[in-house]
Amino acid sequence: MKMKLLSFLLMAAFLVFAGCVEDIPAIDELAVDGENGGSDMVVVYLDNFSFHPEYVVISEGDTVKWINNDSAASVIRGNSFQSPALRKGDSFSHTFEDKGTYNYFLISHPWTRSGIIAVE
Template sequence: MRKTGVLLAVVLTTALALIAIALTGTVSFHGGNLTCAFAVVEIKNGTFEPGEVYIFKNATVVWINRGPDEHSICVGGDMSPPLMAGESYTKNFHEFGSYNYYCRYHPDERGSIIVR
């Protein structure tokens, strides 16, 4: 039952991401980098994928733990609760800039969000 719930959450999160992009039409390329209004970062195999994300101001990023280990997201002074397998954390970015983030349990797991 738990695996079904996790799978359903992943499918719904992905579907919402695709719907948000389709409805807003806010996807563009800048200097070879895709910039969008919604981004999904997967935590798996000891890394954040993609490791660098370009988004618009007021956009949303969702991190999803795809691995078996517990993870967390520390970004811009905020810290997520512990994320177990299949769980996610969502953050909106309202200011331009570059935001580095990491996992508090695995400090070598790092990534960045660039808000344009």
């Protein structure tokens, strides 16, 4: 009986976890610098503790601006930057000077998915 219960609980946990995983978008689904007339700023929105878009591709020297649309305050952190606590409607900008891939996440809400910025 205990083995059946344990098996059931493990299967239920697996199904819950599997439902939380999303596919990584193809490159044509990414927000790419220059889509809006060669702009040097990309805006990422924070909605429901998720970054929209999650993946952006920019050029060296471009700026990413995050805008918090959630009612909860959030702090965004990457390897080379950290925002102050952003309340609803607040924004934070960071300019990326070097090529590379930058991951960032919400330190105030660690269960959320991270975002990725590719600097070409």
